[in-house]
Amino acid sequence: MARMQRRTVADLGFDETIKNLSPDKIARTIRYVLEKEAAARLKAYVDTCIHCGLCNEACHFYVSYDRDPSYAPVAKVRQTIWDMIEKKGKVDPETVKTYARIGFTECNICRRCSMYCPFGIDIGYMMILVRRICGLLKVAPSYLQDQGYSHMYTYSQSWVAQDDWVDTVQFVEEELRMNIKNARIPLDKEGAEIMYSPHSLEAKFKTNLLANIAKIMNVARVDWTMPSFDGWDSTNQSMHLGDHETMGMVERMHFSAGFRLKVKKIVTSECGHSFRAAVYDGSRSLGWKEPPITYLQPTQLFFEFVRDGRIRIARKIEEPVTVQDPCSIVRNRGLGGMLRSVVKAACEDFREVDPCLEHNYCCAAGSGVINYGPPWKFLRMEGGRAKIRQLQATGAKIVIAPCHSCHKTIEEMIDYYKADMHVMFISELLVKTMEIPEDMRTPEGKGSDQ
Amino acid sequence: MNDVADWDWAPGDKCIADVADWKRRFPVVHEYTVTNDGEKIAAIVEQGNKAVTVCVNGELWPVVAERAWSLKFSPDNRLVCPMLREYEWSIVVDGSPWEETYDYVWNLTFSADGKSIAANIKKDNEFGICLNGRSWETRFTEARDVVVSPDGSRTASMVKVRRVATLDIFSFAEGVITVAVDGEAWERNFLSIWGMSFSSDSRMVAAGVNLDRLTYTVAINGVPWERTFSHIWEPLFKPGSYDVFAPVKIDGLWTLAMNGSPVWDNSFVQLWEHRFSPTTNEIAAVVAVQFGKWTVARDAVPWGKTFRDAVLAPVFSPDGKRVAAIVKEDDRYTIAVDGTAWNERFDMVWDPVFGPDGSRIAVKAERKGAYFIAVDGRPGRESYDYLWPPIFSPDGEKVLIRCIQGGKYYRRVRPVSDV
Amino acid sequence: MYEFLTSMELYTFLKGPMVWVAFSVFLSGSVYRVISLLKLARKDRVVYPYLNVKYSLRSLVHWLVPFGSRNMRLHPWVTVFAFAFHLGVIVTPILLYPHIALWHDAWGIRWWSLPEKIADFMTIVVLVCCAFFLLRRVFASEVRFVTFPSDYAIIAIVAAPFLTGFLAFHQVVDHYRLMVILHMAFGEVMLMAIPFTRLHHMFSFWLIRAHTGSEFGVFRHSRDY
Numbered sequence A: 001m002a003r004m005q006r007r008t009v010a011d012l013g014f015d016e017t018i019k020n021l022s023p024d025k026i027a028r029t030i031r032y033v034l035e036k037e038a039a040a041r042l043k044a045y046v047d048t049c050i051h052c053g054l055c056n057e058a059c060h061f062y063v064s065y066d067r068d069p070s071y072a073p074v075a076k077v078r079q080t081i082w083d084m085i086e087k088k089g090k091v092d093p094e095t096v097k098t099y100a101r102i103g104f105t106e107c108n109i110c111r112r113c114s115m116y117c118p119f120g121i122d123i124g125y126m127m128i129l130v131r132r133i134c135g136l137l138k139v140a141p142s143y144l145q146d147q148g149y150s151h152m153y154t155y156s157q158s159w160v161a162q163d164d165w166v167d168t169v170q171f172v173e174e175e176l177r178m179n180i181k182n183a184r185i186p187l188d189k190e191g192a193e194i195m196y197s198p199h200s201l202e203a204k205f206k207t208n209l210l211a212n213i214a215k216i217m218n219v220a221r222v223d224w225t226m227p228s229f230d231g232w233d234s235t236n237q238s239m240h241l242g243d244h245e246t247m248g249m250v251e252r253m254h255f256s257a258g259f260r261l262k263v264k265k266i267v268t269s270e271c272g273h274s275f276r277a278a279v280y281d282g283s284r285s286l287g288w289k290e291p292p293i294t295y296l297q298p299t300q301l302f303f304e305f306v307r308d309g310r311i312r313i314a315r316k317i318e319e320p321v322t323v324q325d326p327c328s329i330v331r332n333r334g335l336g337g338m339l340r341s342v343v344k345a346a347c348e349d350f351r352e353v354d355p356c357l358e359h360n361y362c363c364a365a366g367s368g369v370i371n372y373g374p375p376w377k378f379l380r381m382e383g384g385r386a387k388i389r390q391l392q393a394t395g396a397k398i399v400i401a402p403c404h405s406c407h408k409t410i411e412e413m414i415d416y417y418k419a420d421m422h423v424m425f426i427s428e429l430l431v432k433t434m435e436i437p438e439d440m441r442t443p444e445g446k447g448s449d450q
Numbered sequence B: 001m002n003d004v005a006d007w008d009w010a011p012g013d014k015c016i017a018d019v020a021d022w023k024r025r026f027p028v029v030h031e032y033t034v035t036n037d038g039e040k041i042a043a044i045v046e047q048g049n050k051a052v053t054v055c056v057n058g059e060l061w062p063v064v065a066e067r068a069w070s071l072k073f074s075p076d077n078r079l080v081c082p083m084l085r086e087y088e089w090s091i092v093v094d095g096s097p098w099e100e101t102y103d104y105v106w107n108l109t110f111s112a113d114g115k116s117i118a119a120n121i122k123k124d125n126e127f128g129i130c131l132n133g134r135s136w137e138t139r140f141t142e143a144r145d146v147v148v149s150p151d152g153s154r155t156a157s158m159v160k161v162r163r164v165a166t167l168d169i170f171s172f173a174e175g176v177i178t179v180a181v182d183g184e185a186w187e188r189n190f191l192s193i194w195g196m197s198f199s200s201d202s203r204m205v206a207a208g209v210n211l212d213r214l215t216y217t218v219a220i221n222g223v224p225w226e227r228t229f230s231h232i233w234e235p236l237f238k239p240g241s242y243d244v245f246a247p248v249k250i251d252g253l254w255t256l257a258m259n260g261s262p263v264w265d266n267s268f269v270q271l272w273e274h275r276f277s278p279t280t281n282e283i284a285a286v287v288a289v290q291f292g293k294w295t296v297a298r299d300a301v302p303w304g305k306t307f308r309d310a311v312l313a314p315v316f317s318p319d320g321k322r323v324a325a326i327v328k329e330d331d332r333y334t335i336a337v338d339g340t341a342w343n344e345r346f347d348m349v350w351d352p353v354f355g356p357d358g359s360r361i362a363v364k365a366e367r368k369g370a371y372f373i374a375v376d377g378r379p380g381r382e383s384y385d386y387l388w389p390p391i392f393s394p395d396g397e398k399v400l401i402r403c404i405q406g407g408k409y410y411r412r413v414r415p416v417s418d419v
Numbered sequence C: 001m002y003e004f005l006t007s008m009e010l011y012t013f014l015k016g017p018m019v020w021v022a023f024s025v026f027l028s029g030s031v032y033r034v035i036s037l038l039k040l041a042r043k044d045r046v047v048y049p050y051l052n053v054k055y056s057l058r059s060l061v062h063w064l065v066p067f068g069s070r071n072m073r074l075h076p077w078v079t080v081f082a083f084a085f086h087l088g089v090i091v092t093p094i095l096l097y098p099h100i101a102l103w104h105d106a107w108g109i110r111w112w113s114l115p116e117k118i119a120d121f122m123t124i125v126v127l128v129c130c131a132f133f134l135l136r137r138v139f140a141s142e143v144r145f146v147t148f149p150s151d152y153a154i155i156a157i158v159a160a161p162f163l164t165g166f167l168a169f170h171q172v173v174d175h176y177r178l179m180v181i182l183h184m185a186f187g188e189v190m191l192m193a194i195p196f197t198r199l200h201h202m203f204s205f206w207l208i209r210a211h212t213g214s215e216f217g218v219f220r221h222s223r224d225y
């Protein structure tokens, strides 16, 4: 099987784990997933694909790696699913490692290719099957595997202890009061309208983001809450690991928290994958056709706030601004219009990117790739070339990216490619530009964080 | 005062507190909480920077803390609050703090009768549980969640038995998670735990455990069932027995298992929240009969009517004859009883409350921000700014309404017909 | 061998019973494939609940109209060749006078036929397109990377009846009957191959597009074209 050159990456999650694999276990697992779990879609896709290669242009990896054919979407299927089917799962552990490398590191399951294939073949779905197989065999990037284990115990991706979470919230509330008079972050408030569900990073290293959200919620006078108990974290790396069982446990915990607190809506963090996990993979795997509680990404919430005048923009950003359309919320949930609407409300000079909206390129960090740690950073940097070039072409100085993965990887690419721009979340943009009502201003903060 | 029969059931209104006045007295007032009998209302109030106390029926506790949260009335009407004073947390009960102090306290939990108070604690970076002022002797690298036994004498938590460095995926794969009861960890470790529960005599603990990928089962006092399943949800002891029931997944579909073997003869796309009848051997559970079609199944027989969004845990009437559950469709909530949904829809509805003879159901409901009581699907005449769930009098003729109206907290007793 | 290939017996066999066989294999095979796929889709659980007529049609229309999707605009040459090819492959045999004449002989039915020149031109177009696809497979690296021998076989299966038909019609090769026999044989092979090769995309196209179109419209709130 021809395969283009790849640089060798040492990752215990691949190199060590394959040592314990017996050919029998590999074959059983492959056949279990392909024959028992997968059904019509896999069959239709595999039997229909005419190997035309028209999906290649869709993939940012293909574009970024100078049209290397081994990065084309169909090439990924060829090197994984077709190979498994052809060999009836009888492959050696090294081959599983190759599958895992492709499934985990060379596809972001952005699903752009399904818009480019004349048949609408969903290659992302097949890559999820590859991840499922490798995940069941425990062959996965060690950083991702670690987060999967974290979900098994803490229902959060980064081992947040229960007391740490509550302590952080209380600390953020105290800090917030420097800026917003008598600001509150009510925990466990039954019957609140909105349950905000942060990314676990907001409870650990990025508490400033939680503070921003709390600030906006207070200024917009929202009846909101967060659970003090497990289920508060919206992340779900088990989904990326192909561990559907833990994914389901995490999402059930998450929605149970919403039902227990009797909220009308759950708002996730400015995050793509957690939104996808809740509305899509997680809900569906549990049997819900749509999420059982109205589930919003902050882009939707902020759009409503600005539209309804609950947030007023005091001073617009003057520098040129563009947006990153995160796949999970734009191509896969159509929030691109709302994103633009909020950004335009807060910025004077909006620059559209090309291609945009559902046709936008993935940032190359989606579906867990952002979390694979230093050994795999090159992959995002090089795979994201199409992305950064696209952003640079707008001439913008600020990129608004309402997704943790997009945000972090673009920030790193800016450094890597020496681009003259920086990235912001929408919440950061709003905190910078919104008006703090008279009665909330404090002598210290004067209602502004600048 | 814990016995419902002893409460004041004379029809009429009693204004307990002027809570609007609290908002004038204190710059910040947290969420209100009330006793079951409705005689008291309390809230954490902040008098100034890091000067936090508790206000109950307008009176302040003598303790002032830097932080306070999770204020709750126990079922026996004691007011309990974890408070931080001088950088140490303790639990304050009716204004007097426990002697033990902790680095943190959370998951405040009561036994059913309210006699026991338990919470997760952290002290010197070790985790455990405190029960009625005394914490576990053995502490762990980490502990999450608290379950209190029915008699209030024992507690269980989900613990991590040894420290595992981040990225040490191989140690975790061996299993470092288990259940600890009264500070004693089970001998066997697992990958994950789902749902811990005590038997009704408080002697046994069951939990859903994960042995490996697609290898889930139930462990009782640490000993797993022989048979494993591709997935599992929370196990529960049948009251008065050691029989453990849990939803299990076999060949992609869910069914109910008892002591390791399936006992329901049909299976579902989803099955969880199984509940035991108080009088018979019947079990009701939430099921999805097809993808996106939810309902309640009684002894494996689903209701004819299904609901699109969700169905919440079923509730048996005290006589075990009827089953009701919150159902949600098109983003509106209502109650379904024995397969028939009320015609009225609400923006939110709380758990159904059966009258003592099971003939009536009252709920707290909300529409467009206004709260009201609905009885048997008929919304009450009055609406409130805030409301707690209704409680029936022992004869089933009257309803206790705990409500806030016009800035005042009232305790009202009304004949059911006059709600 | 040559004698057999040019024999009258073979000729009548291919023109008579074998046509029946080919059509029944084609029809029953296709029906079987489609029905078994539709049945299997129930096991997938998430296919039927989201199906939606409006979005299925939206998707189909954008992919059936030339340049109706972004990818078609990105690959103008492929788009032109692909549309010309599919038009030729489907329309030419149906509207070809000699074919209609056979239908008329056998069943007494007839319909409008293409003028000879146009039919001839369309046959050439199909063959040119086949050559284009072949060259693309050989020279475009991204296509070569996913090309299997079976892909060449499929091109051959499709090209053969057109090539032989063209040769027979123009009587380029000496033995007319040989060409007709080969033409009929290849045509029947192609017909029978449809349900059992990737050629059955002529049916699955509609099903997959309906699913993807609905998924994008109903759930993803965005466009798949």
Ligand code: SF4
Residues within 6 Å of the ligand: A058, A059, A060, A061, A072, A073, A076, A106, A107, A108, A109, A110, A111, A112, A113, A114, A123, A124, A127, A362
């Ligand atoms: S990264 Fe996106 S475009 Fe590339 S193969 Fe995966 S789903 Fe398709």
Ligand code: SF4
Residues within 6 Å of the ligand: A048, A049, A050, A051, A052, A053, A054, A055, A056, A073, A074, A116, A117, A118, A119, A120, A121, A123
């Ligand atoms: S565009 Fe579609 S049919 Fe063509 S190679 Fe890609 S997946 Fe296969």
